[in-house]
Amino acid sequence: GAVVSQHPSRVICKSGTSVKIECRSLDFQATTMFWYRQFPKQSLMLMATSNEGSKATYEQGVEKDKFLINHASLTLSTLTVTSAHPEDSSFYICSANRLPGPAAYEQYFGPGTRLTVT
């Protein structure tokens, strides 16, 4: 149990376009989902925390208008990278807390999405 999926696994888009990444908890309900960004050979940096039905909380330095997060249900959160630029190319990973929660150590991670902006 506690499987988190992401779609797509890889995406290539042109500069100026927007791309949406989905994060789904497949066999559990998630009160909280987290979005991370990882540059090559670096660690995961938390971008934002999203709670179902409320606005996401963004980490310092993360542009909320550029990285739109929607947590519409207890099993789905989406991250939309708007007006993408090459510097947005990165590996995006989501994680989810299982109900009841949230306890940080109970995060289950998705397999990641590789975004390449040309």
Place this chain on the structure above:
Amino acid sequence: SQQGEEDPQALSIQEGENATMNCSYKTSINNLQWYRQNSGRGLVHLILIRSNEREKHSGRLRVTLDTSKKSSSLLITASRAADTASYFCATDGVGGSNYKLTFGKGTLLTVNP
């Protein structure tokens, strides 16, 4: 900001040898976890150690935690080529940030066959 710092940043060993990776952190924690990440893939949870624990074992993994030094170590015994991956520690903190995980910079382990 990054809480954890792993060292070494990279470690290369021969199959069968033991691998030790260290993690230091700065603030008080509730728990410390270790994760593995194969290249270009998601995270695999390895082991969690609570702040009131000093040592924990899971198969070939041994984790220690020294809260007085704010450090942890991960020992992989009898390493295998399949252990080749990046290893990260992650902490969740006491107080307002206790729902967030903060990751260290990671150690890239290469196990040569």
